[in-house]
Amino acid sequence: MSNNIRVGNISDIPSLGARVVKTEKGDIAIFRTEDNKVFALINKCPHKDGSLADGIVHGHKVTCPLHNWNINLEDGKVVAPDEGCAEHFVVNVDAEGNLFLQL
Numbered sequence: 739m740s741n742n743i744r745v746g747n748i749s750d751i752p753s754l755g756a757r758v759v760k761t762e763k764g765d766i767a768i769f770r771t772e773d774n775k776v777f778a779l780i781n782k783c784p785h786k787d788g789s790l791a792d793g794i795v796h797g798h799k800v801t802c803p804l805h806n807w808n809i810n811l812e813d814g815k816v817v818a819p820d821e822g823c824a825e826h827f828v829v830n831v832d833a834e835g836n837l838f839l840q841l
């Protein structure tokens with residue numbers, strides 16, 4: 739059964755930034771893109787566990803700070819030629835900008 743938890747407001751996250759939320763599934767990075775979309779991935783790069791929250795957000799992707807793998811924020815898939823997938827979570831935003839993470 740999925741569980742929705744409130745994880746703050748979109749205004750808590752700078753544009754092109756991220757914040758980390760501790761959950762029962764581990765640390766989850768919540769990203770805000772330039773077009774004000776919000777995405778959530780486990781805060782562990784599928785390569786060698788780099789902190790994706792410390793990466794560079796561009797478009798709907800994040801570049802891992804350790805070895806520059808690019809990960810798609812929409813589904814957690816690593817962009818070729820690298821391979822892998824970071825666990826992805828759904829985040830819903832209500833009319834007031836409150837964020838609800840679906841676990």
Ligand code: FES
Nearest residue numbers: 783785786788802
């Ligand atoms: S740990 Fe992310 S690219 Fe290596």
